[in-house]
Amino acid sequence: NAGVMQNPRHLVRRRGQEARLRCSPMKGHSHVYWYRQLPEEGLKFMVYLQKENIIDESGMPKERFSAEFPKEGPSILRIQQVVRGDSAAYFCASSPFLGDTEAFFGQGTRLTVV
């Protein structure tokens, strides 16, 4: 059973470009969470999705950031018009259901904006 798969592992974008980060949850998991980790800081929750629904986006910046988890395919975190401050590691986690269970994290995508 493959773990949470994120790609790409490393992504370099110029200021103003778009960044698309992909996350395939573990098999059988329908809950996906995105986190951002700035250099030398802890992880900050961004958004929680179930298939085709955004459940909690309280941690998402109001502009330029969006997330989706379509019926088929991976979850996508999209950052439009990237700025240097978007440079960070972005982690995705998945869980099989709500309740007393752990979330499994991917290896992350390290975004560098030049």
Place this chain on the structure above:
Amino acid sequence: DAKTTQPNSMESNEEEPVHLPCNHSTISGTDYIHWYRQLPSQGPEYVIHGLTSNVNNRMASLAIAEDRKSSTLILHRATLRDAAVYYCILRKNTNAGKSTFGDGTTLTVKP
């Protein structure tokens, strides 16, 4: 969200036990105590979690104070591969993945 407080860093010798403390004085009755660790350049890895009773698994033990205002993660025999940042997190069982990660404790294991 209830907050947790952990020491910034701790050191241990290889093969010795390690006790990583966490204070969570504002914990509510529905908060589970979760521990994750993050190795360099990796995503967080689940270690253990509990509600009221002490818990053991193949990785570690979790000792929870009777008033639940603090807990301790116990690594019984530290190895070099245990060097990581350890996060103590409070989470409600209604939201498995939404967690507030603090700064964690950076554990250094000396050979």
